[in-house]
Amino acid sequence: xxxxxxxxxxxxxxxxxxxxxxxxxxxxxxxxxxxxxxxxxxxxxxxxxxxxxxxxxxxxxxxxxxxxxxxxxxxxxxxxxxxxxxxxxxxxxxxxxxxxxxxxxxxxxxxxxxxxxxxxxxxxxxxxxxxxxxxxxxxxxxxxxxxxxxxxxxxxxxxxxxxxxxxxxxxxxxxxxxxxxxxxxxxxxxxxxxxxxxxxxxxxxxxxxxxxxxxxxxxxxxxxxxxxxxxxxxxxxxxxxxxxxxxxxxxxxxxxxxxxxxxxxxxxxxxxxxxxxxxxxxxxxxxxxxxxx
Amino acid sequence: xxxxxxxxxxxxxxxxxxxxxxxxxxxxxxxxxxxxxxxxxxxxxxxxxxxxxxxxxxxxxxxxxxxxxxxxxxxxxxxxxxxxxxxxxxxxxxxxxxxxxxxxxxxxxxxxxxxxxxxxxxxxxxxxxxxxxxxxxxxxxxxxxxxxxxxxxxxxxxxxxxxxxxxxxxxxxxxxxxxxxxxxxxxxxxxxxxxxxxxxxxxxxxxxxxxxxxxxxxxxxxxxxxxxxxxxxxxxxxxxxxxxxxxxxxxxxxxxxxxxxxxxxxxxxxxxxxxxxxxxxxxxxxxxxxxxxxxxxxxx
Numbered sequence: 178x179x180x181x182x183x184x185x186x187x188x189x190x191x192x193x194x195x196x197x198x199x200x201x202x203x204x205x206x207x208x209x210x211x212x213x214x215x216x217x218x219x220x221x222x223x224x225x226x227x228x229x230x231x232x233x234x235x236x237x238x239x240x241x242x243x244x245x246x247x248x249x250x251x252x253x254x255x256x257x258x259x260x261x262x263x264x265x266x267x268x269x270x271x272x273x274x275x276x277x278x279x280x281x282x283x284x285x286x287x288x289x290x291x292x293x294x295x296x297x298x299x300x301x302x303x304x305x306x307x308x309x310x311x312x313x314x315x316x317x318x319x320x321x322x323x324x325x326x327x328x329x330x331x332x333x334x335x336x337x338x339x340x341x342x343x344x345x346x347x348x349x350x351x352x353x354x355x356x357x358x359x360x361x362x363x364x365x366x367x368x369x370x371x372x373x374x375x376x377x378x379x380x381x382x383x384x385x386x387x388x389x390x391x392x393x394x395x396x397x398x399x400x401x402x403x404x405x406x407x408x409x410x411x412x413x414x415x416x417x418x419x420x421x422x423x424x425x426x427x428x429x430x431x432x433x434x435x436x437x438x439x440x441x442x443x444x445x446x447x448x449x450x451x452x453x454x455x456x457x458x459x460x461x462x463x464x465x466x467x468x469x470x
Numbered sequence: 471x472x473x474x475x476x477x478x479x480x481x482x483x484x485x486x487x488x489x490x491x492x493x494x495x496x497x498x499x500x501x502x503x504x505x506x507x508x509x510x511x512x513x514x515x516x517x518x519x520x521x522x523x524x525x526x527x528x529x530x531x532x533x534x535x536x537x538x539x540x541x542x543x544x545x546x547x548x549x550x551x552x553x554x555x556x557x558x559x560x561x562x563x564x565x566x567x568x569x570x571x572x573x574x575x576x577x578x579x580x581x582x583x584x585x586x587x588x589x590x591x592x593x594x595x596x597x598x599x600x601x602x603x604x605x606x607x608x609x610x611x612x613x614x615x616x617x618x619x620x621x622x623x624x625x626x627x628x629x630x631x632x633x634x635x636x637x638x639x640x641x642x643x644x645x646x647x648x649x650x651x652x653x654x655x656x657x658x659x660x661x662x663x664x665x666x667x668x669x670x671x672x673x674x675x676x677x678x679x680x681x682x683x684x685x686x687x688x689x690x691x692x693x694x695x696x697x698x699x700x701x702x703x704x705x706x707x708x709x710x711x712x713x714x715x716x717x718x719x720x721x722x723x724x725x726x727x728x729x730x731x732x733x734x735x736x737x738x739x740x741x742x743x744x745x746x747x748x749x750x751x752x753x754x755x756x757x758x759x760x761x762x763x764x765x766x767x768x769x770x
Contacts, residue, residue, distance in 0.1 A: 180660060183595050184673040190590035194602050197587040197643055203628075204621060204640035205609045206750040211620035269504045272497040286505045291765075292750035294702035294720045300743050301511035303730060304518060310736060312514060313532040327730070339626060345510070351762055369486070373494060404615050406706035412724040426615045434709065442619050449616040457611050 198206045209450065215443035234444035243420060244428065251403065251424040254338060260397035261342035263391065266349030271379065274357040284354070291347040296408030302340040303413055310423065326414065330421030333414045337422050341406045349394050356390035425449060506587035526736040542741045551726065551738035553674050558714060565719035570749065571702055572637050572718055574698035577693050579642035585685065588651035589677055610645040614706055622709055632713040641706060647692055650767055654688050655681065691764030694757050698750045719746040
């Protein structure tokens, strides 16, 4: 789609585009190119020379059991976060959509966690579940459960999932509310008159009509869990204990920034780029059908 | 015969009313429960920030306010608590100031350069127009997280480490903002451009007098979203800033926690957490209408 009436000129539009293109060139394309280039090189032990090694870095990364384990961790983490955040948000949105007094107040109270930074969300959950100072941490230990997310990998995973999902519910809630409001009330009333009970109305009318919104949100939530939860993991568990909460993004950070493993980190970057491209493609392929029915 | 149908209908109607009432109660109760679950972590933190370190360190988690609110917030604001062996402490006001600078500069920068590039792409026809558009679009697929090391190297080569410029400039390219403004500009009627041309107004004049005023609500909505985005940055400042005078509050927070020892000054940490949350939460609550608009528009 484009306009019929436009201004003339060649220099001016390029000048207007210049700041954006300059920044994307220097800080996006150049480094991305370097990552792709670097993924085919290997640095010697002293970091003095780099030589071409073909796909060896990729082969090594993909054969590394630690990398595969962190890939699996990422999948479990992302789907758990998406499922938890989506179902909680849908449930709350359906409740808030029922014509009740104070719905707007509830809405405000439910959307503000969006503003809390992922790392701060992690800190809040740490205050609750720290084994010595946290209310629930101590309670669990008092019940003899032996709670310490710093030692137990499953508990660490559970905690980062909860913290990440807690923060994402508000986002989903806003979109589900918008989706619910665009469902014609007449349809629901007709079903009610025909004697369909609330549960049945939800599963046969509301849920199918919300499917496009849900699908869109599913993709957004997975992207969020992949890329925006670095702060949560870094602040809560540092990827541990062991490797229990090391996601792919966390691993590329550890290998590149802390272990200074040049070739492997570049290859991991390229693999992540492919994942983002796939996710973005899915998102844009279905984006048009998002809130239309 | 008809009497029984009437009775039947009456019974059904009353059942519906009853069911609706029950339904509404279910809604109230579950929503309140949801709000409680959402607010509880914050409640615990706010309450914690009003007790002294030993109360929290002992694990006697209080559920109601204590007497140390003023002293905790004063010492968080002015000193950031006592220094530990490995890190010196940074006063909260310094970190908040850095975060505020970063958030505002990122939001304003992103809006400014996206307005300009969207304007160029929509209102001009020039060779390379689609190339420019795609170049901007593709940046969606290159988040910092996937190009950490090479971007860091570029920053080192340009001498941008440990500077506000380094924190802000690489983040102000924005495909989403450009796409949003492009979408909006396409809805500006052709007649406006024609009228401007007849009046002899050039493209810059048209931008300033027509396009910019029309975009005010979009700019406001986007500002709210981008302010939160900027304030909540984590990985980027973690990489770029080692000078603690440039520490942003979100990163500074987690450095205060370190390994999460029970001996930490938790009261100061909690007070800082509250201060770190306050600005973005206030923006969402007080600018809710624009926030919701911004959020739903940027995802289209």
